[in-house]
Amino acid sequence: MTAFLLLTLAFAVQATFETRSQIDNTFARQAEIQQSQIQLEELLRLQIDEENSLRGYSLTRDEFYVGQYRQAASGYAATEDAIRRTLAAQQLYGPSQLLGDYARLQSEWRNEVAAPLLRNPRNRLVELDKRNKLFSDYETRTVAAIRETLAATNASLVHSTQQQLDRSSYWRAFWLLVFGLLAILFNAYRSRANRELEQERTVTEILQRAFRSESVPLPHCEVGSAYLSATDHMAVGGDVFDVYRLSSTQALVLIADVSGKGVDAAVLTAFIKFMIRAIALRQSEPAAILSEFNLAFSKAVGNPYLFVSMFVGVLDTSTLRLQYGSAGHDCTYVRSRNGVRQLPVTGPVLGVMEEPFSNETVDLLPGDTLVLATDGLTEVRNRAGELLGDDAMGVIARAGPHAQQLADELVAYVKERGGRRLRDDLAILAIRVLDGEPADA
Amino acid sequence: MRKAVLALMVLWLAGVGFASADCKVHRGVHVVLYSTTDDPSVLIWDSRPRLREYYSASFDAAQAMLPHALLVAPGTHAQVLSCVQNYVVSPLFHSPDDAVGVTITSGQHRGVIRWVLGSDVRTTHH
Secondary structure: OHHHHHHHHHHHHHHHHHHHHHHHHHHHHHHHHHHHHHHHHHHHHHHHHHHHHHHHHHHHOOHHHHHHHHHHHHHHHHHHHHHHHHHHHOOOHHHHHHHHHHHHHHHHHHHHHHHHHHHOOOOOOHHHHHHHHHHHHHHHHHHHHHHHHHHHHHHHHHHHHHHHHHHHHHHHHHHHHHHHHHHHHHHHHHHHHHHHHHHHHHHHHHHHHHHOOOOOOEOOEEEEEEEEOOOOOOOOEEEEEEEEEOOOOEEEEEEEEEEEEOHHHHHHHHHHHHHHHHHHHHOOOHHHHHHHHHHHHHHHHOOOOOOEEEEEEEEEOOOOEEEEEEEOOOOEEEEEOOEEEEOOOOEOOEOOOOOOOOOEEEEOOOOOEEEEEOOOOOOOEOOOOOEOHHHHHHHHHHOOOOHHHHHHHHHHHHHHHHHHHOOOOEEEEEEEEOOOOOOOO | OHHHHHHHHHHHHHHHHHOOOOOOOOOOOEEEEOOOOOOOOEEEEOOHHHHHHHHHOOHHHHHHHHHHEEEEOOOEEEEEEEEEEEEEOOOOOOOOEEEEEEEEOOOOOOOOEEEEEHHHEEEOOO
């Protein structure tokens, strides 16, 4: 649609310039023709001057009239030459030929009428007068014919200019109409698309808010979380996290990222959250939870293009031991006094293949923070288009000490780095072990 | 014999005059001969076809016809004997012109009967 709009605009602009060029050309031609018309009247005046000078000489024998005659004859030649050049340039062959006839008549008149009279002004014969009249009649008629042709050409050019202006107006109106209609259609289409997207986004966000875990207090730990939506015109992604107490000392820790976006992905997050909870009540090991979920997910969803990266951990708050399984989810870190380290994945993403998953164990110390994030953290790009990648660990290391503070600062960092270019949602779950030994350890 | 021919010519001219009621001048009207402002002297012709031929012929053909024309000074008086509407047609005219038969009533050609172009004939207002 945008291309059509641009094309319409381009046509309108091109047509305007083309018309302008044509009208310029026509005006230039008109100016030349009008100049020729003026010069033609000047030529006729010079011819009459020649004849009147000759009459004056014939009647008075005053040499003054001979000078006038020669001056007019000289001016006649120069003016006739100027008109001839213009007519040739304008390719007006008819008037050009008539002008040739006119010049020839005038030349013959000079030879046959003017020259004998100048030689002997006393012998002004009747026959010579008649010949003078004949020349005068024919020259007048020839000039009239040239005048008429030039006037017709000029009128034709005026008509042509008017036609070009009319045509230009019609085309401008047409393109304006097309442009306007396309713009209206485009606007309607875009409004509708935005409305639909906004509705979907609202539904999805409501769903996700409902499915996302509220803050669950854990013994000897503080929990922080944050969620950042991508820009408004992007559909909401399928990020989910959960902290669920399995017993008085054990908690299920979950973060997952479903491929795809929109309501479907949001609904899947609910499926993931409650299914993992249900499995975790029966299976104590994260690897087993992932395997069972993988099987259930493949059978329930049946979409080979849909997959989930997931981190499932079981945290014992009395021993501070975290046992986890990571199905292709690599945005998981532990921040300790010695720095930040990334937790290795223990199996492939879910929904792709039935590979066995393994468990890993991490013993946390007081002051350590478990940081779980989705790929919105590592895949955020700066203005140069560079991914954050492993530099995320540096950002985590520099963040504030408390869990919620850390989550908020990570979100702020991503917002600043990504600006309006955020392509993916971001979920952060941070669990910090409080300083001091657990009370029931 | 000469008088008889003249009388016949007058009668013929008069007959034509009766048949041309829509001419701009009518029989008996007194006129002054005056051509274009470029050259106001007037050629008068001994026959109506020659008058027409002069205005449609080539320059050379028109030149050959000149012995059949008289040149009268502008302001020469005449009386209309007849008129043929739109008789003279020329590719150079916007519209056909009348052929007017006149008797010259002043100047050296007084009494001569000839044909003249309608637009060279000006009616007098006295």
